[in-house]
Amino acid sequence: MRDLHPSLVHHIVNVLGWPALRPLQESAIGPVLDGSDALLLAPTAGGKTEAAVFPLLSAMASANWTGLSVLYVCPLKALLNNLLPRLETYAAWTGRRAALWHGDTTQPRRRRILADPPDILLTTPESLESMLVSVKVEHRAFFRGLRAVVVDEVHAFAGDDRGWHLLAVLERLTRVAGRPVQRVGLSATVGNPADLLTWLQGSGAARRPGKVIAPEPGPASAPAVELDHVGSVENAAKVISALHRGEKRLVFCDSRRIVEQLGAALRALGVTTFLSHASLSLDERRRAEHAFAEARDCVIVATSTLELGLDVGDLDRVVQVNSPGSVASFLQRLGRTGRRPGTSRNCLLLALGHEDVLSTAALLLQWSRGFVEPVAPPPEPRHIVAQQLLALCLQEHQVGERLWPEWWDGLPPFGASAAPIVRHLVEQGYLDSDGGMLFIGPEAEKRFGRIHFRDLTAVFTAAPQFTVLNGRTEVGRTDPMLLTERVVGPRLLLLGGHSWRVTWIDWKRRRCFVEPADGGGRAGWIGAGTGLVSFELARAARDVLLGDDPPVAFTRRARAALVRARDDLGFTVHPGGSVISRSRSGDLRWWTWAGDRANATLKATLSGLADPVQRISGTYVRLREDLRPESWRTAIGELADHLVLPEVDERAMHGLKFSTALPRHLARATLAARLADLDHAAQALAEPHRFTTLT
Known part of the structure; x- marks a missing residue:
């Protein structure tokens, strides 16, 4: 000091x-x-x-x-x-x-x-x-x-x-x-x-x-971590309401829909409950976080908005519904507890389904091994390069055609390799070129110029949502899906843990007016999933099926659910390699347990062997039903050195902001690179494969 x-x-x-x-x-x-x-x-x-x-x-x-x-x-x-x-x-x-x-x-x-x-x-x-x-x-x-x-x-x-x-x-x-x-x-x-x-x-x-x-941490007591299987959101609410009464509990859910459902269920049980997620209004979140910080016997239910270092007062307990997406995220959440002298870190994990018990046990197994995910920047951010070129021209008004790389001092990918993107921006009218200088063109004005180019400063494309208003008070935002689907009777929304009856929708201004209702509201947002399953977590799930248990406390319900998962999926794993199983109906699946990205890469690479109509799974790739072991072994021997990037759905391009400012093939290549896992796909191909027929 x-x-x-x-x-x-x-x-x-x-x-x-x-x-x-x-x-x-x-x-x-x-x-x-x-x-x-x-x-x-x-x-x-x-x-x-x-x-x-x-x-x-x-x-x-x-x-x-x-x-x-x-x-x-x-x-x-x-x-x-x-x-x-x-x-x-x-x-x-x-x-x-x-x-x-x-x-x-x-x-x-x-x-x-x-x-x-x-x-x-x-x-x-x-x-x-x-x-x-x-x-x-x-x-x-x-x-x-x-x-x-x-x-x-x-x-x-x-x-x-x-x-x-x-x-x-x-x-x-x-x-x-x-x-x-x-x-x-x-x-x-x-x-x-x-x-x-x-x-x-x-x-x-x-x-x-x-x-x-990163100084070595001093000795610390082992955290109290327990896994339970509850079966439903309503049962999760009953467990949370019954346990640790009089204490302050922070409950994490990895979807806004479950936050809303759990919040409503807890309130119905008489629990003082607050909610926090990105689709609630700023005032609503601030009120909830302030009230939670000041209260004692209460629960706040949140998405990852409260995962980072935001101070919500002294916590007694952290509860996690289903598995977080990564070990790093679990460490962040576990670290919210044990801050007061005389307290220790703790987390109760509530799995809603049998498969959730398996995925949660897999994450806890990786945590117990000391694994933490490496942070990897998304590859090939060409759309951010396009955004930066436009922003620089807006900032400087005009930039030399040969001098723009100097602004990023050779930092890949913003250096000279971005020249094809510059040419495209000029050709498409996003940039104008005159006298050796580049400046903002009419197409950039048209697409991004609204409200002083506000759209140019944010790198994400948010799904269109409607602002929900109770009188003049903003409650939050809801997905238009809930406002357009057919309903019988009044249209009811669930937002902020309360039910609301829709009274009027202003389609032009994207506003929805509501009044309180007694119950029955629904919540939902498009694209609110928990993300892709990594190779490491998929392989940990395989290890759990093969008999490895994380060193945490299991309730009897969780232990029974894990036994059932092992009974149901035991045929998909083998300690000597991966399994290819044929069901009685002829369905042929290669159980890679390699994660979503690796399996997407394998599906694209196995174009002649894989079923072309299938959803990507982190656990298996569906193969053609007429495939035989001999032809399989001959084909894959030549594939490890010829891996193919996954195919990109045209609709996915809309989620890549500024993709319209890129040549179509470069936007598609960016998304394909981000969906791929070449190393682990090659590893899966190199492993021994064991064919089985289910009886």
Whole structure:
């Protein structure tokens, strides 16, 4: 602590009452003060924010940084709202200021920030993009003092296209600032921390020092983890209502529909219940999170919106309905408990069906082995390249035809390899070219120009939803599917854990007016699934079927359900390789247990051997019924070196934002690369295959 600024040390000891810093915070001081890029790793509530901010505030005071010096970037607005009071306090200890800028920040507040910039600005990548392209922001003056960027929950960015967008924006900000900008990432445990740091460093990875800072955790008691099989959402509500009364419980569900159903069922049982998911209004979520933080005997039911470091007060219990999508996600959720002295980490997992017991046991088995998924950026983000080229031309008004790669300093894929995308943008009128300069063209104005190019700043395409209003109060948003399907009697919605009767629909403005109803509402959103099953989790499920048990507590119901799953699916696994089974009806399935992406790759590769009409499964590939073992062994011997990318459904192109700004074949190639798993498909082909006939 002695290397920190004296004013900070005084307040840490006398205001916070800390006699010493945590190991991560102590270890981070030297590298961050020296200006090195860093990745700070610790579990939830591990003190990562202070580990980054304390040395940056010390450098700010010692080196007399002026103007906006530090950006603190988060993936969630709610997390920024939660952090602001803490960072305002820390900054004030050294006579500095912190402020907040995101999509909900009012225009008067933004004008005050622009007129008198804070020392630390908490924001999102989308808001940074908006500042860079806005005619109201003199971005060179505003960002000229920028010295460092802190990226909170960096693993959440790196795993999807928001990460590519963030990296590209940081490269442009570095050029605007006119100096190297230090990058500090904060992350929960990941399987490949060195790779994540290199990714975060962007074009400067080869030039700037970087360090992963992850002190060994001290001894900790084993968490209390239990698996139960409940059979239905209603039964899950009964279990939650009966257990741990008088305690504060956080329940995670991986779909908004189940959140709504479980919330309604808990309220019907008289449990004080709050809800949080992305389709509820901001005010509704804030009310729920604040009330939950202040209450004791209550439950909050949430999707992953509460998985990250948002503070909802002291928790007693975490409950997970079905399996989360990854071990990393499970660790985040488990880490919400055990923060108070005298408490320990705990999680009760409630599986709704027999197959859910198997998938949950598989995840717990991988967790017990110490496995955590590596963070892998989505491959070939050509659509983000197109978005960045348009945003740069909007920012600079015009850019040299040969000079645009300099803005990303050689960072793949935003460098010279993007030339075909530039040519397409010019040919299709998204960009105009004149006198060796590129600038925004009429097609970009037409497709993205609405409301000052607001659509250009976000990298996701959200499914169209209707705003649900009770009088003038926004309840949330619902899928139009629920407003168009045939119903007998009144149309009832379930939102916020309450039933609502639809009174009027404004189709033009996408608004739906409702009034309270006694019950019977329905919830549903298109595309609300839990994602693709990975190779690692699919193989863990195979191991469970072969007899491996995770070292957690099983209820009698869960144990019976797992026995049943092994009885039902035991024929699909063999310790010596994979199984190809023929049913009595002739159905032929290759039980690869290789995950969705590998099986999609195998289906495309086995075009002459696989049934062309089948849904992709993480467990098997359906083969042609007339296939014989001899022809199978002959064919696959030649396929391992000739793997084919999966076919892309034309409808899937709509989910790839900015795909319209790409040549069709490049948009299709981007999606195909993201659906593929070539390595594990090759591994499945190389394994011994055992043919069986079911009797």
